[in-house]
Amino acid sequence: MKDAKMNKIIKYLAYKFLSPVKYARFIGVKLGANPIINTKYFGSEPYLIEIGDNIRTSINVYFLNHDGAVHVLRNLHKEFEQADLFRKIIIGNNVYIGINVTILSGTKVGDNVIIGAGSLVRGELKSNSVYAGVPVKYICSIDEFKEKNSHLFINTLSTEQVKKEKIIREMFSL
Structure with missing residues (x-):
């Protein structure tokens, strides 16, 4: 019991004090x-998540690698009383994931993909494409x-904030 409690404390401290990238690596995300x-929501089985090179996420991106709906089957069928349902999540190279996106278990995202804000992602997203929506399309x-x-x-992109604001204000006549 002490080990479980200590592991929980260590994970909490890692969550609080590590950057999102260091935290992801710490908990086993590949x-x-x-x-x-820019997120720390990697589900209860983060070791089932594989993310390629040059990924960028916005905030509040959720990776869910288990399916809690099996709860209903546990109550209906004795053979499923102890059942869980897990699937990997695989994200390719050069992918952008917008704010408030949820990626469900079993999802595979190809290379060079943009996923729009607020999307609910499940299934396979083909390379060199833009997807968005609930469900994603x-x-x-x-x-x-x-x-x-x-x-x-x-x-x-690499412009200092004051100069960037000036350029944007001029562009929009503000």
Whole structure:
């Protein structure tokens, strides 16, 4: 019992004081190179999550690698009284996951994928695509996304905040 309590305390301290990337690695999420992770919600079996290179998540992204709905079967069928249902989550390379996205067990996301804010993701998301919605659905290809939005892109990624604000205010006549 002492070991279980100590493990709980250690996990709590890690959650509180480690960066999201260090926390993910600490709890067993398999992370590729150059991750930018802004969430600490990796479900109860984080070791079932594999994330490729150059991933970026926004805040409040939830990875759920178990299916709690088996609870109903536990109560209906004796053979399932102790049953759980787990599946892996696999995220490819160069993926962006927007704010408040939930990724359900068994999901596989290809490479070069954008997942829009608030999406509920389940199943297989093909490479080089944009997806969004509840449930998630295909929106367009990455190339179509680029064509639709390229006139809106502003080269301010590495610009200091004060200068960036000035550029944006000028662009929007504020």
